[in-house]
Amino acid sequence: MENVILDPEALNLIGAGLVVIGAGIGIGRIGGSAMDAIARQPEATGKIQTAMLIAAALIEGIGFAALFAV
Amino acid sequence: MQRKVYTKVLVAIMLLFTFNVNAQHEDSHSDAHGAVTSELSTKDQIKASVDETIQHHLKDSYGFYILHGVGFPLPVILWNDNGLHVFSSSALHHGAVESNGDYFVESHGKIYTTDAEGNLMDDGHGHHVHPLDFSITKNVFTIMLTVLILFFVFKGVAKSYKGQLPTGFGSLMEPIIIFIRDEIAIPNIGEKRHKQFMPFLLTIFFFVWFLNLAGLMPFGMNITGNIAVTFSLAIMTFILTQINGNKNYWGHIFWMPGVPTPMKIILAPIELLGVFIKPFALMIRLYANISAGHIVLMSLIGLMYVFQSYAAGTAFFGLTIFLSLIELLVAALQAYIFTILSALYFGMAVEEAHGDH
Numbered sequence: 001m002e003n004v005i006l007d008p009e010a011l012n013l014i015g016a017g018l019v020v021i022g023a024g025i026g027i028g029r030i031g032g033s034a035m036d037a038i039a040r041q042p043e044a045t046g047k048i049q050t051a052m053l054i055a056a057a058l059i060e061g062i063g064f065a066a067l068f069a070v
Numbered sequence: 071m072q073r074k075v076y077t078k079v080l081v082a083i084m085l086l087f088t089f090n091v092n093a094q095h096e097d098s099h100s101d102a103h104g105a106v107t108s109e110l111s112t113k114d115q116i117k118a119s120v121d122e123t124i125q126h127h128l129k130d131s132y133g134f135y136i137l138h139g140v141g142f143p144l145p146v147i148l149w150n151d152n153g154l155h156v157f158s159s160s161a162l163h164h165g166a167v168e169s170n171g172d173y174f175v176e177s178h179g180k181i182y183t184t185d186a187e188g189n190l191m192d193d194g195h196g197h198h199v200h201p202l203d204f205s206i207t208k209n210v211f212t213i214m215l216t217v218l219i220l221f222f223v224f225k226g227v228a229k230s231y232k233g234q235l236p237t238g239f240g241s242l243m244e245p246i247i248i249f250i251r252d253e254i255a256i257p258n259i260g261e262k263r264h265k266q267f268m269p270f271l272l273t274i275f276f277f278v279w280f281l282n283l284a285g286l287m288p289f290g291m292n293i294t295g296n297i298a299v300t301f302s303l304a305i306m307t308f309i310l311t312q313i314n315g316n317k318n319y320w321g322h323i324f325w326m327p328g329v330p331t332p333m334k335i336i337l338a339p340i341e342l343l344g345v346f347i348k349p350f351a352l353m354i355r356l357y358a359n360i361s362a363g364h365i366v367l368m369s370l371i372g373l374m375y376v377f378q379s380y381a382a383g384t385a386f387f388g389l390t391i392f393l394s395l396i397e398l399l400v401a402a403l404q405a406y407i408f409t410i411l412s413a414l415y416f417g418m419a420v421e422e423a424h425g426d427h
Contacts, residue, residue, distance in 0.1 A: 050253070053406075057355070057407040059276065061351060065355070065358050067358070068358050
């Protein structure tokens with residue numbers, strides 16, 4: 001009988017889920033820090049938003065790359 | 071904008087996406103060769119058909135077809151020991167094509183050399199014999215079209231300058247160009263040398279942006295979701311950084327100043343790997359973002375067919391429109407990210423030594 005718990009395809013999907021959790025936590029933290037910073041200094045909103053988008057896109061890049069490998 | 075105009079514009083955009091959503095699906099009652107299959111009753115058959123449509127969208131093709139039978143064939147240009155072979159891709163639909171004594175057949179999206187009966191031949195190393203393929207495929211055709219559009223758009227922008235101020239379309243493009251110069255090029259490359267990299271940065275930004283937008287249109291063109299295309303763009307960035315690297319740049323890679331000697335020896339191979347990994351990440355990031363977006367959009371539309379109910383259909387339809395709007399943002403954002411990271415790498419390559427090491 002094939003292994004139900006360590007079935008490779010299931011492990012693949014669990015790995016994909018972990019990748020998404022990691023990306024989600026990372027981008028969530030960036031968003032949180034960005035919002036704190038904007039609250040402190042509303043006149044710097046433009047720069048903060050730009051930096052936030054760059055960091056989020058980089059993390060998404062790793063997330064997607066790992067998902068594709070899976 | 072006034073509120074009335076704003077509402078009308080919003081409704082117009084959403085209607086446009088309706089056409090986008092409708093045109094992106096393939097008729098579920100015929101398979102890839104145009105033959106009509108029997109009534110698709112089981113969910114598995116529908117799922118398989120959706121799968122196949124998505125695979126078909128992601129791959130390149132030798133003809134420019136929008137829907138089944140709507141479109142035109144593109145020239146196939148091959149080169150092998152017998153010389154140049156040029157024929158229309160519509161000939162490939164009917165089996166082996168004969169040209170100058172060689173026979174060619176298309177199998178799984180690639181062209182192979184065959185013998186007179188149409189059997190694939192082995193070249194002794196376990197691979198099938200195939201000619202060098204220089205065809206104008208759908209992706210190549212779309213890139214050429216985008217280049218023409220870019221050329222005429224920006225020629226118009228340059229011409230529209232009356233004195234120092236742009237008019238018309240130029241006034242739309244000018245803030246973007248100024249943004250690329252002031253927020254991307256100068257902060258990363260520096261005031262002194264940013265001008266020599268501006269043409270490349272501007273071209274890459276608008277090229278990637280327009281290609282991403284083309285992928286969202288109902289014509290089924292998937293260019294930046296093709297890893298060969300993003301590979302070429304990343305290679306250009308890679309070559310430019312290495313060519314423009316000065317002594318300071320190579321010094322930082324192989325013998326990083328300001329750290330103790332054991333660390334220098336450990337850092338050298340890591341930094342060398344970094345030289346290759348950074349453009350590699352550029353390639354993967356753009357490819358994965360765009361093709362994942364396309365896959366998700368087409369899967370959602372396919373789900374409408376799988377569930378076959380009014381409630382699910384409406385829900386997925388709304389979700390698809392919402393996701394299409396996000397994909398618009400991703401199209402511009404990925405172009406911006408590619409450009410700013412390229413500018414960052416150029417900046418590191420031409421950076422002068424500062425005295426704080």
